[in-house]
Amino acid sequence: MGSFVFYWQIETRQILVFFRIEFNCLKDVDTVKNVTFVVMxxxxxxxxxxxxxxxxxPGIGKRTALRLVLHLLKxxxxxxxxxxxxxxxxREDIKFCENCHNISxxxxxxxxxxxxxxxQTICVVEDIRDVMAIENTGQYKGIYHVLGGKISPIEGVGPSQLNIxxxxxxxxxxxxxxxxxALSSTMEGxxxxxxxxxxxxEFQIIISTIARGISVGDELEYADEVTLGRSILHRVPFEKTFKNN
Known part of the structure; x- marks a missing residue:
């Protein structure tokens, strides 16, 4: 016999209600063991x-929001x-660089x-967080081009919606x-x-990608400076990344 605990909340006009329901798990029947109501x-x-x-x-729930609000009140x-x-x-004065689309x-x-x-060297990134991550390595001396996202049919983001x-x-x-x-090593990237x-x-330029010191599936902003810096220094021709597969 084991148990599962589920949490969810219902918001009313001025009351926030949290439900804690614990179930006993039997072979064929789940029975409610305990119900707790926490009213805010x-x-x-x-x-x-x-x-x-x-x-x-993002990442801020009601209870965390309440703690922050009460802190500000003090x-x-x-x-x-x-x-x-x-x-x-x-919000009112922020601008986007007319050359690279970075926040400025x-x-x-x-x-x-x-x-x-x-x-003459342009590093293509998704957003400002990636610019900051690469700048923190101190290894890159070129300029950037911020796309503002990645192609993602599931999310309805196409090439025309990016700075391509x-x-x-x-x-x-x-x-x-x-x-x-220098996009994240994900399917969308x-x-x-x-x-x-x-x-x-078709143009006579070098097209490279950062070395795969960045793990496949990882977001660029979470990479440490040493790994990211080495990826920039040891970049490889982009053509090799799909011809060798």
Missing amino acids: EFSSKLIEKAVNEMSQL QPKEQTGFLSQALLNM DTKVCEICANSSRNH STLVEKVKSGKVVEIIF DTTNFYIYKQIA
Whole structure:
């Protein structure tokens, strides 16, 4: 005989109810062993609204949101004001680099504006988190091109929804010597790499991909700096990655 415990919650207007139901598992029949109700009541609609908004963030549940809201409530008003103003400024004033589509404070990001970077080498990444991960290695001196995602038919993301056409235009300009694919080693990442490769294969440039020190199926942002740095330094021609399979 064993038991399973299930948790779920029901939200009402000002009450958050958590159910804990424990089942006894028999051979043919599951019987309810114990039921526990945990009720979270909001004494303030303002608190309730703040919790609801905070819980919209990834990985933040209602109880965690409540702890964060109560923490902010204990802080000096000016501290909470600094936070809210910073978030508001970020949302209203943030820009995307007109050259590489990276998130920036200005029309051209600091990396693209840096004349000491190698502007003939472009590293293709999914989003800003990958730019930050590669920059932290200190091994890459070129510039980037942020796609804004990966091709994923299941999620309804096609090539036209990504920043692929602008990358192709850069290659057509004749100013690019090498394209480095640095997308995650997933089915979506490989599909995106191959699609872009087919678009630019006719041009006389080097097309490489970071070495597979990055495990297949892993997200790039979670790789440690040493592994990621070596992957950049020991990149291989992209054509070899599918011709050898």
